[in-house]
Amino acid sequence: MVTCSACGHSFSPQFAYQVATLGSERRHFCQLECRKRSLGSEAFRGKRARRVAILNQKGGTGKTTTAINLAAGLAERGSEVLLIDTDAQGNVGASLGIHGERTLYHIIVDGMDPMEVVVPVRGNLDVVTADATLAAAEVWLARLDGARDEVLTKRLASVGRRYQYIILDCGPSLSLLNQNALRLADEVLIPVSCDYLALVGVKQVLRTLKDVDRHLGHAVRVAGVVPTFFDGRTNLSREAVDTLRGHFQERLFEPIRRSTRLAEAPSRRQTIFEYAPDSHGAEDYRRLVARFVDGIPTHVEHGADQTTGG
């Protein structure tokens, strides 16, 4: 139990907004109103968050695994991260061991303040969970008269500067929820499982991005394509990566290897960095996080005439 810095009420913090760190001092607020009254707009000021949707219309390509470990890796590096589950399967919460009492449904349909929904799960890492009620949110969106794809962007406007990164774990469909996620995002990261059909999936994703561009007048950049379930011993995996490199060139990320530890981590309710920090999975996702932060490498990787010596 802690004491509310604004009204003196005793309570147990449950939501991210209920704890504020100001320098070395910690303050607690029982209600959002108390926080706003005490801290005003200073409470949530910062630079605009980098917003990335983890997208692929195909299921089982490693979207949720990538969303969780990218978010966890960024948080571990000290950035403030908000991870939002936009898939009704609700795998993000299940994988991290939380069942949000409130979910994305409450933000979209009820218009609840996002900070009353967000749950702090690890240091620097906050989550908005999802569950089967999102199917009802989809129906609700479909019945709106106009601007069906802008709801999420409007609802989250107040938190855009509170975080350095907003990561959206998308479901495998062309739903209105995904259109909302794309509307909010500036960029997408596309995990592609190293099998032939997944390559077809990438073409679908690129078509969707073009549609978003054309219909919503909002260009979404491909931050990167991530080969997943990579097994260097098989021709299929190596060929998949070659094909992807042909399409995406410098936007192709290093592959994430198929790893038992990655498959096991969610059942332990842990990220790969917690569950098996020395595993291939952790190594691969650490590299992905670094690459995501640094952006497209500017040096020529195979440049024969780079004579820096050493």
Ligand SMILES: Nc1ncnc2c1ncn2[C@@H]1O[C@H](COP(=O)(O)OP(=O)(O)O)[C@@H](O)[C@H]1O
């Ligand atoms: N590189 C990997 N190696 C082994 N298993 C993985 C890997 N990436 C994901 N998985 C497992 O595969 C399943 C599907 O991955 P998931 O991230 O949920 O895909 P999606 O969100 O695209 O449906 C999950 O059980 C997950 O734990």
Ligand SMILES: [Mg+2]
């Ligand atoms: Mg998923």
